Amino acid sequence: MRIKDKVAVITGGSSGIGASLVKTLVTSGAKVVFGDIDQVLGEKLAEGLNKEHKDSTVFVLCDVTDKNQYLNLFLVAEKTFGGIDVYKVAVITGGSSGIGASLVKTLVTSGAKVVFGDIDQVLGEKLAEGLNKEHKDSTVFVLCDVTDKNQYLNLFLVAEKTFGGIDIVCNNAGIAQANEFYDDSRNFIKTINVNLTAVIEGTQIGIKFLKKRGGGVIINTASMSGVNPWSVAPVYSAAKSGVIGFTRALYNLKKENIRVNAIAPYFAETAMVKVAIEKNPDFAEVIKRHGTLSTNEVVNAFIHVIENDYLFADIVKVTQKNLFEVLPKVKL
Ligand SMILES: NC(=O)c1ccc[n+]([C@@H]2O[C@H](COP(=O)([O-])OP(=O)(O)OC[C@H]3O[C@@H](n4cnc5c(N)ncnc54)[C@H](O)[C@@H]3O)[C@@H](O)[C@H]2O)c1
Known part of the structure; x- marks a missing residue:
């Protein structure tokens, strides 16, 4: 599967391996919606990436132990980028x-x-x-x-x-x-x-x-x-x-x-x-x-x-x- 033009949903994306994954996917041409409980780091990361890759990244405050918050992450991805897979x-x-x-x-x-x-x-x-x-x-x-x-x-x-x-x-x-x-x-x-x-x-x-x-x-x-x-x-x-x-x-x-x-x-x-x-x-x-x-x-x-x-x-x-x-x- 090619990464360009795909939509990814990532949890724990504000720091560490998750943050690296967010950066790599965005710089490879994907759209990324990522969730984390660390809002400060998350918003900073999204802001930086959107400067270089316009409208590429969305941060959502999301605690994965709350199923509604988890679902919301997907709903945001669908609303913003038209689904998890973009188009054929x-x-x-x-x-x-x-x-x-x-x-x-x-x-x-x-x-x-x-x-x-x-x-x-x-x-x-x-x-x-x-x-x-x-x-x-x-x-x-x-x-x-x-x-x-x-x-x-x-x-x-x-x-x-x-x-x-x-x-x-x-x-x-x-x-x-x-x-x-x-x-x-x-x-x-x-x-x-x-x-x-x-x-x-x-x-x-x-x-x-x-x-x-x-x-x-x-x-x-x-x-x-x-x-x-x-x-x-x-x-x-x-x-x-x-x-x-x-x-x-x-x-x-x-x-x-x-x-x-x-x-x-x-x-x-x-x-x-x-x-x-x-x-x-x-x-x-x-x-x-x-x-x-x-x-x-x-x-x-x-x-x-x-x-x-x-x-x-x-x-x-x-x-x-x-x-x-x-x-x-x-x-x-
Ligand atoms: N209409 C039928 O009953 C029928 C039944 C079975 C199969 N087909 C097949 O369906 C396909 C489409 O046909 P259709 O019925 O829509 O006919 P159509 O004539 O409406 O459409 C065929 C299209 O192919 C284009 N074309 C012709 N030569 C070309 C070329 N060299 N390069 C690029 N484009 C070219 C034409 O300009 C036209 O737009 C064809 O392969 C045809 O053999 C049609």
């Missing part, structure tokens, strides 16, 4: 619209800091501006084409520089193209590059950054077409199937406290599906058969993965009415 930082791609945009909003309103990338700068900047009005300094948009590894890396560097590190990575950007195979063009290469190659590279970069934080979670956006292949979009199905196989193979990363999982939704009400229906009447028929999910229903599956440590190298299938199912684990 998420990096999301394809965050300007659809599932990605819903995910950005949900994480920010849950108290996370989010850096998201997309090729759609207009929508991205608008979303970040709106969220920052309500949740000050919570969201950063970065123009990022995931097929350019340097731009992908830059997204993580911005997140690290702005918020001190990364805990959650969502490789979500994706495309569906009407003419990806049967027209004999080489359009399919773009489908593979965005939907599979970029997910692999995003995971490679993500692992390096999560390791610095002592672990975290990576969520790749696959699709049910990667489980049940779809004749209308064979290359899209292949790419999403690739994301599923790739994710399942990363089970050993759990040893390093990194959980890699994938979400496999059926159809969701996004621009991708609307455009697909317009371009290919066959789409409409398939979608009618399966129905559509709201983006929030898909996002609920992301939150489930973030919050549940038992999920690693797992594929979460998302069906209608907030139903999701973890597919059986498979490996060689």
Whole structure:
């Protein structure tokens, strides 16, 4: 666990080992609430530390043999710094619209800091501006084409520089193209590059950054077409199937406290599906058969993965009415 941006509660912090611990944590970037029965020394220590590290330290008069005073120490920490653990930082791609945009909003309103990338700068900047009005300094948009590894890396560097590190990575950007195979063009290469190659590279970069934080979670956006292949979009199905196989193979990363999982939704009400229906009447028929999910229903599956440590190298299938199912684990 990194110390920077964590919140610590310490008792017996006015002198000796406790005081040294308070100083070390504060100078390492943590916020500290410490209690002691020695008010004179405690207030002096807090005053000195706050001079050098603004709003970093709070002294509370607290006798640990009085349970109410002890509880009060925690209540002060929660009120002053928002909890014992401050916030999580998420990096999301394809965050300007659809599932990605819903995910950005949900994480920010849950108290996370989010850096998201997309090729759609207009929508991205608008979303970040709106969220920052309500949740000050919570969201950063970065123009990022995931097929350019340097731009992908830059997204993580911005997140690290702005918020001190990364805990959650969502490789979500994706495309569906009407003419990806049967027209004999080489359009399919773009489908593979965005939907599979970029997910692999995003995971490679993500692992390096999560390791610095002592672990975290990576969520790749696959699709049910990667489980049940779809004749209308064979290359899209292949790419999403690739994301599923790739994710399942990363089970050993759990040893390093990194959980890699994938979400496999059926159809969701996004621009991708609307455009697909317009371009290919066959789409409409398939979608009618399966129905559509709201983006929030898909996002609920992301939150489930973030919050549940038992999920690693797992594929979460998302069906209608907030139903999701973890597919059986498979490996060689
Ligand atoms: N909508 C569905 O029915 C459905 C179902 C299963 C899986 N998915 C997957 O969900 C993910 C999100 O799709 P969506 O439905 O929200 O569609 P969407 O089109 O609303 O969102 C996709 C976002 O990705 C961005 N993007 C595209 N290419 C990019 C690139 N090269 N670099 C960076 N950003 C790029 C787009 O600008 C857009 O903002 C995709 O991976 C998609 O394959 C969607």
